[in-house]
Amino acid sequence: MPAVPAPPTIARVILDTPLPQLDRLLDYRIPAGMEGVVPGVRVSVPLRSAQRMAQGFVVELAVQQEHPGPLSDVEALVSSAEVLRPEVWRLARAVADRAAGSAIDVLRLAIPKRQVRVEKSWLAARARGAVEPAPLETRPTRVDGYRDSDIVELLAGGRVALAVDPGVVSQAGVWVGRWAVALAQLAARTVAEGASAILVAPDHRDARQLEAALAALLPDDRMVRYDSAQSDAERYRGMLRAMGSSPVVILGNRSAVYAPATRLGLLAVWNDGDPLLHEPLTPYVHARDAALVRQEQQGGALVFAGHTRTTEVQRLVELGWLGELGPERPRRARVVATAHAPGAASDEHARIPSLAWREASAALASGPVLVQVARPGYAPGLRCAECGTPARCRRCGGPLQQTRVAAAPTCLWCGVAEPGWRCVECRASRLTRVGAGTTRTADELGRAFPGTRVVVADGEHRVLEVDERPALVVATRGAEPIAARGYRAVLLLDGERMVARETLRIAEDCLRWWADAAALAADGAPVMLVGVGGRLAAALSTGNVTAFAQAELADRRALGFPPAMRVATLEGLPDAVAAARAALPAGAEVIGERAVEGRSRAIIRFDYAAGAAVARAVRAEVVRQAASRRKPVPGAPRTGRAPLPLRAHFDDPAPFEES
Template sequence: MSRPIARVLLDSPVPQLDRLFDYEIPAELIADAVPGVRVRVPLRSAGRMIDAYIVELGTEQDPARTLAEIDTVVSAARVLPERLHSLARRVADRAAGSASDVLRLIVPKRQVRVEKAWLAAGAEQPGEPSTDDADTTGEPSTDDADTTGDTEEARARFEPAAAVAATIAAYAGLAEVLAENERAAVEAIPQPGADGHPEWSRLLAAVGARTLADGSSAILVVPDYRDLDVLLAALEALAPGAPVARLDSRQSNPDRYRAYLRTLEDAPCIVVGNRSAVYAPVAAGLVAIWDDGDSLLAEPLAPGVHARDAALLRQEREGSVLLFAGHTRTTDVERLVEGGWIRSVTAERRVLPRVVLDSPEDLDRRGQRLPSRAFLTAREAARTGPVLLQVARPGFSPTLVCASCRAPARCRACGGPLGAAHRGATPVCAWCGRAARSWACGSCGGETVRLAASGSERTAEELGRAFPGIRVIVADGAHPVERVDARPALVVATRGAEPQAEGGYRAVVLLDGSRMLQAPELRIGESCLRWWSNAAALAAPGAPIHLVGVDGGVARALATWSQPAYARSELAERAPLRMPPAVRVAQLEGTGPGVRRALEDIAALKLPSDAVLGPIPIEGEDERERALVRFPYADGTRVAETLRAAVVAEATGRRRGRGRTARTTLSVRLDVIEPDL
């Protein structure tokens, strides 16, 4: 006799539980146990109840097979539609991770009151038949008979034709991309819009409104809350009244859950949010990501999948339009362009910022930071409006050196760099926070320090003396500023914290460029070009932009506004070195024996001879080692499956209670952007 069963996905990070389990459905729960709902089920090995989702239903034909029963159906809300589960499964498989870890990024914790109100409102959930589908009379419904009026009404409401059409038409070929469900990389126009909204926000708002008017949902992903606020303002201007679901970590739990429930409805909407919004369970006609090179779009939690990669996997399954937009182009996107996977879209009429290169020779030997030409430009521009000066670091003086031998001042306790909060302040370690009240140089024995670097606050102090009578505004992590008005001002901002200026900045000066380029990172040139380009895009049309103390290819790329060409050159240089994104890179960490067993399994795949780097001991962690595996994209499936099997084998063979701890478990992270041995 057959029995009804449910195949459930357990909400557990334990790798060996990352599969569907069969549970018998008790007779009293058959009506409520439907795909997508939350349930509670017993976990036999642990003797406890665990949360889970029903993924699919089935029947068990073998009467001798013993199955545990579902304990409780938590609610009637189908919070896990099939399209979200399949996306999470695909993303997890590519990253050698768990589907439950992916779902934890997007499905919020249940809020009972919000959920009850949503269910009471009668929102149509995924998988439920619509009222039109329920009509079995054989007569066509009014919606099936003629949807022209509804479409035209939607366009009239959500697509102010002049604004949206003009924005889309400003980019050659963008309309065709939207019409044909293609993938594209769009070079955003680098200047503030005439209505006060940045052109990039108008672009995303326009394509979102266009998609909504066509009867599909749109997903617009931006790096941080500042970008989110700018985009929401542009949406309100271009598509007033459009249904918007905002998925943002700043929201309260009820608001976030309410927005998530909205994305489960069949009615289309525009989803706006940060990196996890790329998984929103709408039937998406468009997924657009702004500034994919921003590190905030790289997910730090397991399985660590970048929003860009999740969007590519989603588009592959759904066939929606996929847009990567930015003032620069990452090497990851350029690889896709060169391979023919996505199409490059440029502006019909290119707007080239007026960039002036102040080479290192323009600075004197006394540590001058602002050359005379840039100083005169800033002084002249500050008479008519705000001037932006971008600096590398926040604070007063983040770096101190010995006054005698110029050796870096280090903390005695942890070896971290010492800095000063203001002139004459006691040095404080940037790592452990200890005050160095009786410091002595480890090289020469000197007991005094001097300021070696200028942060945002020290720069503001120096400019205040050099520009008397002009207000100075500091914008950094400790002093967030969203917007500045059109009055004369000097705005000193760290990279990424630059506020919007009314009418655009009358001049932009990019300081500390050489210091930024010295960071020991594989992509530092690419990152600097992105920081500088985004700052330059804040300038008013025709305003001068000075890049101070930098020459070479990255400076020329900014001056000629040829970021895609720079990305091509970077990609070409990394290919013979087998560094990302020319190849994929997996990072393994664990005990020495665990890492070596995993590498033995990898060796059986017959990858190139130089595929494995390491293993080497991890500094400061006893008995732990790290290794890197570099492999072609074509071998991605084989490598991911092998590494996932190694993780499961390590976890099942080294459980607690056998003299081991959870810390010995092997961990794997694929698609590492900055490989580190």
Template sequence: MRDDDGGAGLIPGLDEVPRAAAERPARPGKRGRAAARKGALTPADTLPVARVAVDVPLAHLDRPFDYLVPARLDEQAVPGCRVRVRFAGQLVDGLLLERVAESAHEGRLAYLERVVSPEPVLTPQVAALAREVADRYAGTLADVLRLAIPPRHARVEAETPPAAPAAPAGGPALDPGPWREYPAGPAFLAALADGRAPRAVWTALPGPAWTAAIARAVAVTLAAGRGALVVLADGRDVARADAALTAELGEGRHVALTAELGPAERYRRWLAVLRGAVRAVVGTRAAMFAPVADLGLVVLWDDGDDVHAEPHAPYPHPREVLALRAHRGGAAALFGGFTRTTETTQLVESGWAHALAPERTRIRRVMPRVRPAGDDAELARDGAARTARLSHLAFETARRALADGPVLVQVPRRGYLPGLACGRCRAPARCAACQGPLALRSSHAIPYCRWCGRIAGDWRCPACGHIRVRAVVVGARRTAEELGRAFPGVKVRTSGRDGVLDTVGAEPALVVSTPGAEPVADGGYAAALLLDGWVLLGRPDLRAGEETLRRWMNAAALVRPSAPVVVAAEGALPAVQALIRWDPVTFAERELAERRGAGFPPAVRMASLTASPAALRELLAEVRLPEGAEVLGPVPLPAPPSAAPADAEGRDRERALIRVPRRAGPQLARALKEAQGVRSARKAPETVRIQIDPLELV
């Protein structure tokens, strides 16, 4: 089978079937022959063979299977519809990929049991994309299709689809709008208006105008007669972009896809996209597979946010999926953010995309004034600043800014006191039952274990016997409590996992937030305090510096132009210098050069293998790695924090890393998938978790 653009078929190697085998006529199986003798089943007159992607996630069965189409289902069994088939003696779900005249299968064929719905939910473009994503991430087509197609709601399918709104006369191509701030912005819009496929890595100016810029790019794409797809990190960003698109396009010309909609409404909107009622989509990572017709533009905002990482196999990242969609469909691509990741920097260096950034003079006019609280000059004026969480500089900055409006306070950790230690010897306070870390929920609470939840009211330090604890890490709630005492009479608001604020007013207030939960202030914040920088920079993570700069710049972008921002870190650190200069591009280029020299992603391709020691060693013994591959480990992993000691998930687990040059990435994925298929065919009791280019390596 071959897809529309003449490329490789959905299953590699299928086209190499010998012609003699391919021309054998399809024959019904034993069950089908018995039914046919009774006059119940006869094959369809035309294209009687259906190739079905069966919903079985076993690696050695990752291929389509042929079934006969009964004459009674001839009209309903259309390519892309949901079907039920008998597989290994059981009824399982499947998706009909295509119908053909002959089968390459030498044995007997069974009939389709029934067509669940004649709605063609799998388009040829999405089917080809899903196959390519599965191969890239060493996964199965069934796993990818499970991510790409939402569950069916029969009542929603039966509804009368709304009429597509009429496109407004003319278009916005003559007015660049927010893109006027970027030297290459008008040219980018002109290319979209001409139906071309420009690809850009966009470094956005601080402020809220990024949603309007995306909306204008989508409007120009729709005016050119093509569709657009926008993927954002969370529901709050989707709501902001949704409002901007409504203001730009008008009502009914786009849909927003988020998990908060509920299954029925989400499926209703997804069907509107599938049926062509709307041609613009904005949503979270699941929307990366949305079946937009004649896709002309893909947009990804803040690709470094770890919320984009898919937690389900085969763990595809929207950046890679959207890049594949742009490449396959000849669509434009726009990957934007206030910062730049090493992955998008590599896209620019390779020539796949071009940089789209403002001029330095414009950046200086709108950027905040960043001052580090840990530099030598500040320490000389305030000797206590080295140990104090809120230095004199931060305190005075907040006090002055509160006269003009709200002040944002970013705290890296949620909770009250999420980390405790012995008050005498400073040894970490651990649970006596599971050795998990102890924490406090409030000033009057008793320490509890963050892993198993046990109360540790009788805790005693095993090293020195002391019974009192002290704080190691201070959370957002404790910070809000301290600020309330330091600024009496000032309203203190918190935004985090327990309750995320979308917006705050322009009145004076202290807004304490964890990274990613910062609300947007009406008119911008008067100042921002970025506390506990050592917590972010000191993480044992390859991306610690990149992620820290991303969180800082996302928070600092919410303040007013030239407003003060105080960061609690030493000014000589590269991430702090990049924040002070508002220069994420140079930082990303330097980070990529260092990773290239050290042999870390994205300069190389890397696979993470996680399983029990026996299963991991069995797979490593089976896999035929490409030339130049390097195996790192295996090394033991700690038990999951949520697993009790007796839990099956808490058993010993190890992880190995396999590193290959970038050009050998496809061979590595293919080799791992073949080895996984061998173990699957042997009915191995445990599946090895394979992640290609994982977000975390430590």
């Protein structure tokens, strides 16, 4: 008789610890009599060097130990729910390695904090066989506006940059963008064919549109919200639901890209140029990059959709890694670019040119008109009335602004009021306003159109939708509400102020802000772009965003800037940064370094082909520096956890942002 294989007695565990030197699988012995230790569960294990207990996840089981010395026992089984799925572990490990980070930091984004009550309820339902949704009785959904043969090819595992039509339509009584309907139909068709779909959107406004579009196509038990804006209990419940074997649509913000999905048929990212999709926590991985890694690992369709195209996506298109897919008969917003007359910039009454003024006046007779401005508040900029020096905060150096009429100036960065401000140059105390925010623009338009309803939508005034009655809707970029049947006209103001911001991505960002606002217009309604000409205005007017992305990428390539090249920031103690620089492989170039308050920051540039080698070298130095930190003196008072000697931030946008 063949020998019966011995049961596994070794659990390989990834520890939930911030120490980079422990970012590896550790072997622990499963004690006799302990049941339920399987891959994916939470366990408690001892850390002998620290003489304390730590929690972690079992990644795999083994019969033969890899560690040559004696092993510690697993202390306890914390939970029998297999919350770490194999596909999530592979993704976390690969994403962390690409960014020279720790896998557990990625898993903290992927797996919410344990909610005992929610988990017990789910385990009880699973024991009864009641966690799976009812069988789905639906036929494959057509994706409106696209050739069915293209959709079949895409869902067979294609990767595309998806162009979408502007405009709004009604879904389940809610007005949403046509883009949301297209992605919802793609997801519903994926589920109908037996696979799960993940839809990633930057913020709650986009997720709300997707949710409404999905509600018209799928039952509630086939939709899972997986969003960092949810409560801990709701997010944990969403993760458990996504772990089922039945196909579902998982919808959320940037963390949804890590949601469990054993059979992944579609991964779609909306508006990948939005900075909200860049993870602010270590290892700082953009949702777009995580999506690229996941699709390579699991297959399925990959979609990057938007009204515009980022240079990152354009680079992948030019490499042939992404295809291009657009509507069969594309729609286009009716955009007219208008410039101010000479000298009109200082004239508040000429802020809206006569042509745009006439279009807005005529449109107000039939419905709402959208007015997009650059900044919220009353006066987004303040200067000394005597010498013209910009007003800055005495505490942090941030720019001062005025949020309301006659209000004291406040700092845009730290929020501290400066009622006794004096100019650092001439000691004058009188301020003059620069520009007009949402509140001031609403006041001016309210006087110009007496009796017309005025709605303000910005960070302080959250408005998601407006009805089709006549109204002037003054909104900041990204905060525009959706209007029933679309806006009858759209005015894009402060264009010259938006493009004046000194960042690498400002042209991309402006085109995205304006195109997203223009997409809210009713079919055939005028869109007026004020104060901007040249290549940007031509791209918006003609709708040829692909040519604009090509030109932007060509400029970046000539300068050696991202995304033509990859960059990373090394920050820490000067000797640690110097050691990391010395350990860099050939092909990595240091393009800048500076020291601030005893810490140093170096910016390195390298080609994509050298990315893996650079990440390995930097990670090895991070681990070495962390392991060699001086231990605290026994008995000495603790003053909090000291920062790591060295930190790495790959694909860091900060060096190319405005200083």
